[in-house]
Amino acid sequence: MVNTFGDQGESGVEGRARELFEESLQRIDARTRSRLTQARHAALEELRRKHPLGASWLWAPAGALACAVVALLIFGRPGVGGGASSAPSLEDLEAVADAESVELLQDVEFYAWLAEQRNQKPKANRS
Amino acid sequence: MRLFATLPTALQPMMQRWDAEAAAIGNSALDQVRALDRFLAGVEKRAFRIARIALGHDEDALDIVQDAMLQLARRYGQRPSEDWRPLFYRILGNRIRDCQRRRRVRARIMAWLPPFAGSDEEPRDSMESVPDLAAAPAERLAADQAMQRLAAALSGLPARQQEAFMLRNFEGLDVAETASAMRCSQGSVKTHYSRAVHTLREQLGDVW
Numbered sequence A: 001m002v003n004t005f006g007d008q009g010e011s012g013v014e015g016r017a018r019e020l021f022e023e024s025l026q027r028i029d030a031r032t033r034s035r036l037t038q039a040r041h042a043a044l045e046e047l048r049r050k051h052p053l054g055a056s057w058l059w060a061p062a063g064a065l066a067c068a069v070v071a072l073l074i075f076g077r078p079g080v081g082g083g084a085s086s087a088p089s090l091e092d093l094e095a096v097a098d099a100e101s102v103e104l105l106q107d108v109e110f111y112a113w114l115a116e117q118r119n120q121k122p123k124a125n126r127s
Numbered sequence B: 001m002r003l004f005a006t007l008p009t010a011l012q013p014m015m016q017r018w019d020a021e022a023a024a025i026g027n028s029a030l031d032q033v034r035a036l037d038r039f040l041a042g043v044e045k046r047a048f049r050i051a052r053i054a055l056g057h058d059e060d061a062l063d064i065v066q067d068a069m070l071q072l073a074r075r076y077g078q079r080p081s082e083d084w085r086p087l088f089y090r091i092l093g094n095r096i097r098d099c100q101r102r103r104r105v106r107a108r109i110m111a112w113l114p115p116f117a118g119s120d121e122e123p124r125d126s127m128e129s130v131p132d133l134a135a136a137p138a139e140r141l142a143a144d145q146a147m148q149r150l151a152a153a154l155s156g157l158p159a160r161q162q163e164a165f166m167l168r169n170f171e172g173l174d175v176a177e178t179a180s181a182m183r184c185s186q187g188s189v190k191t192h193y194s195r196a197v198h199t200l201r202e203q204l205g206d207v208w
Helices: A013-025 A030-048 A055-076 A092-095 A108-126 B002-056 B056-074 B083-113 B136-153 B159-170 B175-182 B186-204
Strands: none
Touching: A013 B002, A013 B136, A013 B186, A030 B002, A030 B056, A030 B159, B002 B056, B002 B083, B002 B136, B002 B159, B056 B083, B083 B159, B083 B175, B136 B159, B136 B186, B159 B175, B159 B186, B175 B186
């Protein structure tokens, strides 16, 4: 028998006790087994309820859509910059898309500032 | 407008990245639930037997195991699965001690009250109590009797010795895990366990 009790060795009473315990597990009645299964399912439900499976990420697509709408409103409205040259480039959009946090992407003021910076750039280059 | 053409293309990598991350998080959470299911399925019967020996009462043992499972999921469900075993038995041990304490208080109160006839236990369906008949009747009877003697001997041990013996011997926890579950030093675990074995050997014989 494998000695699981360190260097003290194992007496007959220890081995017999474990053997009886293991055997007794097989004789647990159906009602108790059923109650234990129900208890386990309740605990798993608790884990699912407490830690939803990535529920916060369900908002990510909605956030992206909101970003797209805000970007359209700011960059796409007539009069901002004016002319074809004011249309945002892929680099501009990547600056938005690569932002790390959803909070930042949802910040309307950030897009307004980005648009303003872009509009000021050509003037600065001209001067 | 160029914008309408470029916007979906620009957002696509971001959406794909979010989808991948959401899937990874979802899978990881699902793995955690499955791991907890496996863990609880592995310990539920053992925990019930341990609580039953400590308390001598089926319903109390079931309630305590159920509560320990819920507490583990609620408080430690996100912890690595390697941590669950000592944590689960620590919760179980605490619940057993709470129950024993409540009983002592109740017994003191009941001693002051007039005797009460009747029981609040629900009647049990006799068919539900039928055990698994895998073993032959004579062998099963002998095993039942031996287990009853062991349970009686364990019930007579001091609580800490009983706990150390059941965690080490029945559950196979090592000294460090048992110490963590019992919130005591490893030296105390060894002492409690050694005394428990000594007493059991005296009462039951080396092999009974």
